[in-house]
Amino acid sequence: MSALDEFRAEVRSWLTERLQGEYAGVVGTGGPGREHEHVEERKAWEQELARGKWIGLGWPRAAGGRGASIDEQVVFYEEYARADGPGRINHLGEQLAGPTIAAFGTQEQKDRFLPGILSGTEIWCQGYSEPGAGSDLAAVRTAATLREDGWHIDGQKVWTSLAQYADWCFVIARTDPGSERHRGLSYLLVPMHQPGIEVRPIVQITGTSEFNEVFFDDALTDADNVVGEPGAGWRVAMGTLAFERGVSTLGQQVGFARDLDEVIAAARANGVADDEAVRDQIIEAWAGLQTLRHTALHTLNNDASSSTGVEANVSKLLWANWHQRLGELAMAVTGADAAVVDGHFSPLQTVFLASRAGTIYGGSNEVQRNIIAERLWGLPKDRA
Amino acid sequence: MTSDDTKELRDTMRSFFTEQAPVRSQLADEPSIWKRVATELGLTGLAVPEAQGGSGATFADLAVVLEEAGRSLLRAPLLSTAVAAVVLADAGADDLLPGLLDGSGSAAFVTAADSPVADAAGSTLLLVATSDVLHAVETAAVSVTPLEAMDPTRPLARVQLGSASGRALGPSAYAIDILHVALAAESVGAARRVLEMTVDYLKVREQFGRPLGSFQALRHRIADLTVELDAATSTAWYAARAAANRAPDLSVVAPLAKAVAQDAFTHIAGEAIQLHGGIGFTWEHDAHLYFKRAWTTALLHGDSRTLRRTAFARAGM
Numbered sequence: 001m002s003a004l005d006e007f008r009a010e011v012r013s014w015l016t017e018r019l020q021g022e023y024a025g026v027v028g029t030g031g032p033g034r035e036h037e038h039v040e041e042r043k044a045w046e047q048e049l050a051r052g053k054w055i056g057l058g059w060p061r062a063a064g065g066r067g068a069s070i071d072e073q074v075v076f077y078e079e080y081a082r083a084d085g086p087g088r089i090n091h092l093g094e095q096l097a098g099p100t101i102a103a104f105g106t107q108e109q110k111d112r113f114l115p116g117i118l119s120g121t122e123i124w125c126q127g128y129s130e131p132g133a134g135s136d137l138a139a140v141r142t143a144a145t146l147r148e149d150g151w152h153i154d155g156q157k158v159w160t161s162l163a164q165y166a167d168w169c170f171v172i173a174r175t176d177p178g179s180e181r182h183r184g185l186s187y188l189l190v191p192m193h194q195p196g197i198e199v200r201p202i203v204q205i206t207g208t209s210e211f212n213e214v215f216f217d218d219a220l221t222d223a224d225n226v227v228g229e230p231g232a233g234w235r236v237a238m239g240t241l242a243f244e245r246g247v248s249t250l251g252q253q254v255g256f257a258r259d260l261d262e263v264i265a266a267a268r269a270n271g272v273a274d275d276e277a278v279r280d281q282i283i284e285a286w287a288g289l290q291t292l293r294h295t296a297l298h299t300l301n302n303d304a305s306s307s308t309g310v311e312a313n314v315s316k317l318l319w320a321n322w323h324q325r326l327g328e329l330a331m332a333v334t335g336a337d338a339a340v341v342d343g344h345f346s347p348l349q350t351v352f353l354a355s356r357a358g359t360i361y362g363g364s365n366e367v368q369r370n371i372i373a374e375r376l377w378g379l380p381k382d383r384a
Numbered sequence: 385m386t387s388d389d390t391k392e393l394r395d396t397m398r399s400f401f402t403e404q405a406p407v408r409s410q411l412a413d414e415p416s417i418w419k420r421v422a423t424e425l426g427l428t429g430l431a432v433p434e435a436q437g438g439s440g441a442t443f444a445d446l447a448v449v450l451e452e453a454g455r456s457l458l459r460a461p462l463l464s465t466a467v468a469a470v471v472l473a474d475a476g477a478d479d480l481l482p483g484l485l486d487g488s489g490s491a492a493f494v495t496a497a498d499s500p501v502a503d504a505a506g507s508t509l510l511l512v513a514t515s516d517v518l519h520a521v522e523t524a525a526v527s528v529t530p531l532e533a534m535d536p537t538r539p540l541a542r543v544q545l546g547s548a549s550g551r552a553l554g555p556s557a558y559a560i561d562i563l564h565v566a567l568a569a570e571s572v573g574a575a576r577r578v579l580e581m582t583v584d585y586l587k588v589r590e591q592f593g594r595p596l597g598s599f600q601a602l603r604h605r606i607a608d609l610t611v612e613l614d615a616a617t618s619t620a621w622y623a624a625r626a627a628a629n630r631a632p633d634l635s636v637v638a639p640l641a642k643a644v645a646q647d648a649f650t651h652i653a654g655e656a657i658q659l660h661g662g663i664g665f666t667w668e669h670d671a672h673l674y675f676k677r678a679w680t681t682a683l684l685h686g687d688s689r690t691l692r693r694t695a696f697a698r699a700g701m
Contacts, residue, residue, distance in 0.1 A: 264701070280689060280692075280693075283692050283693055283696045283701075284692065286696055286699075286701060287640055287643065287644065287692050287695065287696070290619070290636075290637070290640055290695075291615045291616070291618065291619050291640075291644055292615075294615075294618040294619040294621075294622040294637075295614065295615050295618040295619075297618070297622060298617075298618035298621060298622065305387075305391070306387065306391065308614075310610075311614075314610065314611050314614045314615075317607075317608075317611045318611055318615055366604070368607070369603065369604040369607035369608065370600070370603065370604075370607070372606075372607040372610050372611070373597075373603035373604070373606055373607050374603075376610065377583045377597075377606060377610070378587070379583065379586065379587065379597040379598070379603050379606065380587070380594075380595050380597055380598040381598065382598050382599065382600040382603065
């Protein structure tokens with residue numbers, strides 16, 4: 001048995017023991033469109049994962065992680081999905097806040113914040129988008145002013161995933177009054193539980209609330225809670241985006257495979273899978289998912305020298321479009337009954353509806369295309 | 385090979401094909417190019433073990449070479465001969481190798497009855513897949529009639545096997561799989577080149593007082609083609625590694641790789657003509673050569689729909 005096989009066996013037995021035992025109630029819960037499900041149980045699950053040392057698996061040891069290889073991380077995500085583990089409630093902490101603090105933070109910040117993420121006790125959300133700053137993130141207007149008792153923050157964030165469950169938020173705020181665009185922004189760490197912050201869930205197309213509006217009305221955070229130099233927040237925020245290297249994408253893909261299996265099962269159950277045209281659409285979806293996987297593996301295996309710099313943008317366009325088409329295929333194979341809601345949206349109806357957000361959040365398809373055109377190909381900007 | 389070695393191989397091949405075998409030299413048979421490719425550089429034996437007279441590199445390395453050859457739409461029968469050499473070496477048919485490895489001979493694949501066969505005219509050996517068995521047949525023993533091909537860079541011929549008897553080499557599945565992987569690699573290389581040409585053109589061609597490449601409608605099309613090509617390239621490389629390692633999923637990813645690569649290539653080559661405007665429609669411009677190669681690849685050795693169905697079935701879906 002190779003070391004990797006042994007690792008797989010270890011992950012599998014750890015997950016099986018718990019997800020078929022004490023934590024059976026969270027199996028298959030959470031995720032896009034279903035973030036409201038079993039929140040307290042999923043928080044407890046996060047801490048159980050921490051006890052197993054599975055949080056921060058790929059973080060460097062110096063940051064308190066396990067320094068696992070990419071292959072090991074892939075194995076963990078595969079096994080996690082195979083076991084139908086619940087949607088992770090602190091992926092923003094583990095994948096964005098933590099690595100950012102580890103890379104750009106002071107020793108004090110690392111000591112203060114990394115343990116809470118690694119122990120699964122502090123949940124994070126991301127305060128980037130604003131009503132006037134969606135695709136154009138540099139247009140943020142939320143302002144922060146440093147006074148004797150710390151940073152005072154005023155403004156509004158929107159589309160903030162999981163803010164209603166979060167303990168902390170990493171916020172891009174304008175700290176240099178009168179500054180414009182990418183200059184004068186700072187990357188602040190802000191506690192969510194305070195009178196100056198109000199979270200209003202946004203009821204979405206799915207009828208549920210993954211996203212929120214977050215209002216800052218003289219909200220406060222300590223003067224030390226700025227990552228990087230004040231005014232250099234854009235560089236830190238962009239550094240955060242670079243941490244998305246595709247390992248989590250592979251985990252997401254196992255969820256996609258589950259969605260595809262469900263579509264296939266539905267098509268077989270009602271007989272439409274026998275229709276040649278439908279069958280080819282299913283095969284097309286399956287083939288697309290294989291290609292998604294190859295693309296993620298390719299990105300992971302690439303070293304910096306052979307990187308195109310736009311892998312994340314390519315991957316985003318691929319998976320978001322793929323998932324949306326799968327949602328449409330799910331409705332097509334279900335037929336007219338797909339238009340009927342039986343108490344609550346079925347998993348396939350949820351995929352269908354929730355997948356409309358994938359092509360918008362985290363940089364819309366249009367923004368991704370512009371980035372590829374400019375950064376990879378050097379095509380001139382559209383000045384019209 | 386380390387990734388540095390792979391990069392060096394790619395760079396070496398890029399300059400070789402760009403300088404010694406540019407696209408416009410592919411319109412007619414150039415024996416000097418074949419001599420350099422096969423005899424001097426020994427590329428036909430690249431992925432054949434050293435013990436059998438080859439260079440002992442992996443199939444993934446061969447895929448890199450074929451990608452680079454694809455950029456130039458190489459006419460010489462490198463792909464078919466190098467893949468045939470791997471197949472023969474794998475089958476232990478060492479006695480058939482020397483002619484292919486020293487460039488005095490070449491090989492072609494006959495994978496479907498009645499289909500025109502690429503690279504058959506002038507070859508010395510045919511690998512014929514009948515039902516599930518692969519046979520080696522001397523070209524001299526059969527009737528080969530050269531055809532006029534739509535793609536001037538990939539010679540086609542009609543092959544009539546008649547009563548020629550071949551030598552059974554074993555099951556044909558592996559040979560067809562790695563042929564598909566090789567065609568996928570060649571296709572993504574060629575598609576990358578024609579996309580680059582298109583982007584270069586959009587940067588310099590001005591209309592309405594600005595470069596075409598500044599129009600978002602065109603920028604977004606380029607981005608979408610890039611996404612399609614990157615995905616196809618990832619699958620081609622994954623398949624090439626699967627071929628190199630004889631991975632169990634080779635039989636799944638090989639047909640899939642050819643399907644997505646030829647789909648990307650036909651799409652990109654078609655868009656290349658469109659985005660070049662009138663000049664892209666001329667014989668003088670290279671765009672049509674890529675377009676014709678793309679379609680020839682898609683038409684021979686399995687259409688995309690059938691290949692995807694095969695992959696799906698082999699995955700046990």
